[in-house]
Amino acid sequence: MIAVSLLEVKQLNLSLRTHTGLAHILKDVSLRVEAGERVALVGETGCGKSLTLKAILGLLEGKGLVVSGKVLFEGEEILGTPRILRLRGVQIGFIPQDPAASLNPTFSIADQLLAVVRRVRRNLPKEKAWALIKEALVEVAVPDPDRVLASYPFQLSGGLCQRVLIATALVNRPKLVLADEPGTALDVTVQAQTLRAMRHLTEKSGSSVILVTHNLGVVREFADRVYVMYAGTIVEHGPVKSVFQTPRHPYTRALLDSVPRLTGGGLPQGLDGHIPDYTSPPKGCRFRPRCAFARPECAEEQPLRQVAEGHEVACVLYAEVPRG
Ligand SMILES: Nc1ncnc2c1ncn2[C@@H]1O[C@H](COP(=O)(O)OP(=O)(O)OP(=O)(O)O)[C@@H](O)[C@H]1O
Ligand SMILES: [Mg+2]
Known part of the structure; x- marks a missing residue:
């Protein structure tokens, strides 16, 4: 039998209609997540x-969108199918980027959490359901869970709303959690606490995670593999150790160089320029206009090429580690 990945995104292309024309944002995005694996984006x-996360979750439907490609969950297509509606919140949990806009202002936290629990355990007695949601809040270090359960979202701080959303995403022990910067509204100590809680919970229930983050220290601590995205394309991916120790793509190198180091060495290197206008992105490698190593052949499509075990890079320099 051929092993099937938990999630497989194949050649996902996504364009959005904007007032300046069709914006070609995602281009041939392919990624996979195995059972129990933690992947960073x-x-x-x-x-x-x-x-990318919203496309996987089917949250972009009917929004002036042109989409192609495949999204397979346990080997079955979910892109543009009703199956995603049954999976979302049950087998696939989502921690959205914007906590304030993601909770319903008209329902208490308890009602919102209970509604999620009831999708899986319809007939769970009230006291048991209550104990379960309370425990879900304790697991993500919510102090005074009874008060939080009785509250409405507007009565809670941004940080508490975010922890409620993390608890909501994890309470049904989904097979996959898509976490979009879960911690940006939290101060660093609470951020570390919630990441630890997320790691503990996903380990306990064997869930897989796609974690979107700007914090490369978190990637190093949390993830098994990392995908590096530039202007809607995957430019490099592989085991965290391999990508961080030997980054091949000039963009990955710039990203890693932009992290301040405790050991000194001056201010981090920034990257000049900005991502391209998606209505007319550069042909071939989209990083080309900002790349110090660009060559004429970069105007052609650059496929991902293997450079080490499980480590692939989409760059003409794949065979060398660029210096400079
Ligand atoms: N509904 C929309 N209509 C038009 N453009 C959009 C829409 N949503 C996103 N975009 C554009 O698509 C691009 C990708 O957006 P996306 O939100 O996925 O970026 P991101 O990598 O999550 O960034 P961040 O790190 O700031 O959260 C951006 O240029 C954004 O302006
Ligand atoms: Mg985002």
């Missing part, structure tokens, strides 16, 4: 990380 703001 990184890249600068606007590169398409949230859109």
Whole structure:
């Protein structure tokens, strides 16, 4: 029998109608997540990380969107199918980027959490359901869970709303959690606490995770593999150790160089320029206009090529580690 990945995204292309024309944002995005695996998705703001997660979750339907490709969950297509509606919140949990806009202002936290629990355990007695949602809040370090359960979202801080959303995504022990920067509204100590809780919970229930984050330290600590995205394309991916120790793509190198180091060495290197206009992106490698190593052949499509075990890069320099 051929082993099937838990999630497989194949050649996902996504364009959005905007007032300036069709924006070709995601281009041939392919990624996979195995059972129990923690995968990070990184890249600068606007590169398409949230859109990738939303496309997987079927949250972009009917939004002036042109989409092609495949999204397979346990080997079955979910892109543009009703199956995603049954999976979302049950087998696939989602921690959205914007906590304030993601909770319903008209229902208490308890009602919102109970509704999620009832999707899986319809006939669970009230006291048991209550104990379960309370425990879900304790697991993500919510102090005074009874008060939080009785509250409405507007009565809670951004950080508490975010922890409620993390609890909501995990309470049904989904097979896959898509986490879009779960911690941006939290201070660093609470951020570390919730990441630890997420790691503990996913380990306990064997869930897989796609974690979107700007924090490369978190990637190093949390993830098994990492995908590096630039302007809607995957430019490099592989085991975290391999990609961080030997980054091959000039963009990955720039991203890693932009992290301040405790050991000194001056200010981090920034990257000049900005991501391209998606209505007319550069042909071939989209990083070409900002790349110090660009050559004429970069105007052609660059396929992902294997450079080490499970480590692939879409760059003409794949055979060398660029210096400079
Ligand atoms: N509904 C929309 N209509 C038009 N353009 C959109 C829409 N949603 C996203 N975009 C554009 O698509 C691109 C990718 O957006 P996305 O939100 O996926 O980026 P991101 O990588 O998650 O960035 P960040 O790190 O800031 O969250 C951006 O240029 C954004 O402006
Ligand atoms: Mg985003």
